[in-house]
Amino acid sequence: MMAQEDLEVKEEEGSKMEIDVKNKHGNELVLIIRDSDVSFANAIRRICIMEVPKLAIEDVNIIKNESAMFDEVLAHRLGLVPIFSDSDSVETLLLPEECDCDDYCPKCSVSLILRKQGPGVVYTKDLNSEDPHIKPVHDTIPLLKLGEDQEVELEAIAQLGIGLNHAKWEPTTACAYNYYPLITIDENCLNCQKCVEACPRGVLDFDEKDEQVNVVDIENCSMCKSCIRACDNQNINVSYVEGDFIFTIETDGSMPPEEVLSKACDILSEKADKIITFCEGG
Numbered sequence: 001m002m003a004q005e006d007l008e009v010k011e012e013e014g015s016k017m018e019i020d021v022k023n024k025h026g027n028e029l030v031l032i033i034r035d036s037d038v039s040f041a042n043a044i045r046r047i048c049i050m051e052v053p054k055l056a057i058e059d060v061n062i063i064k065n066e067s068a069m070f071d072e073v074l075a076h077r078l079g080l081v082p083i084f085s086d087s088d089s090v091e092t093l094l095l096p097e098e099c100d101c102d103d104y105c106p107k108c109s110v111s112l113i114l115r116k117q118g119p120g121v122v123y124t125k126d127l128n129s130e131d132p133h134i135k136p137v138h139d140t141i142p143l144l145k146l147g148e149d150q151e152v153e154l155e156a157i158a159q160l161g162i163g164l165n166h167a168k169w170e171p172t173t174a175c176a177y178n179y180y181p182l183i184t185i186d187e188n189c190l191n192c193q194k195c196v197e198a199c200p201r202g203v204l205d206f207d208e209k210d211e212q213v214n215v216v217d218i219e220n221c222s223m224c225k226s227c228i229r230a231c232d233n234q235n236i237n238v239s240y241v242e243g244d245f246i247f248t249i250e251t252d253g254s255m256p257p258e259e260v261l262s263k264a265c266d267i268l269s270e271k272a273d274k275i276i277t278f279c280e281g282g
């Protein structure tokens with residue numbers, strides 16, 4: 001009975017979780033998550049990196065490669081090229097394990113053709129995709145250099161996959177969270193301002209009017225504790241707010257960070273459903 005009551009309380013507490021967007025700039029999204037816990041933030045972080053599917057080149061059929069670059073090096077470079085994988089681009093594509101073909105087919109793959117004659121540098125813009133929505137995110141990634149009269153001709157096959165199997169399928173280039181910092185300044189503070197000078201990130205400021213040190217940009221605090229070391233009287237302390245996090249997601253441009261987060265939440269929810277079904281069935 002106790003366990004059931006505990007669960008109910010936990011459910012109520014869980015429902016209070018709040019998420020605010022701190023800033024969104026290009027492919028980077030910074031969120032403030034409040035009233036959550038480490039297990040949830042870490043589960044979302046791990047799913048964002050490892051389990052949200054995106055497209056990457058998996059097979060390369062090299063027909064001609066007269067460049068100085070070895071075939072396998074060229075294939076490896078192609079594999080790491082970020083390719084648009086947002087919902088609009090890949091809505092009809094299947095994951096290879098969901099497809100009934102043996103290797104690859106139009107239901108689970110997209111073909112990109114590269115045909116180029118030297119001299120010159122071959123860029124990602126030279127990859128011609130059979131689907132206009134599915135193409136490299138950037139046009140100017142150099143792939144190889146061709147000398148006079150050298151030719152390259154190949155077919156690259158892009159398929160969906162997850163970061164758990166290979167880093168080329170990771171949609172995020174950075175995905176991490178920090179504890180939400182908490183700075184407390186003691187009443188006995190002598191206002192020597194050494195902490196203000198020591199802070200490398202402008203978190204603290206001395207208010208001339210009130211004649212006291214104030215925390216002016218708490219979310220910029222990296223918890224380096226320079227302020228604690230600078231204070232001769234140990235009147236300042238840096239800790240963190242239990243259950244609050246600053247969560248950063250940055251993608252390689254293959255999909256917007258909001259979409260990575262949304263898909264990660266769906267995957268986590270599916271996993272929870274599976275556990276509930278298993279427990280009820282068992």
Ligand SMILES: [Zn+2]
Pocket residue numbers: 096099100101102103104105106107108109
């Ligand atoms: Zn297939």
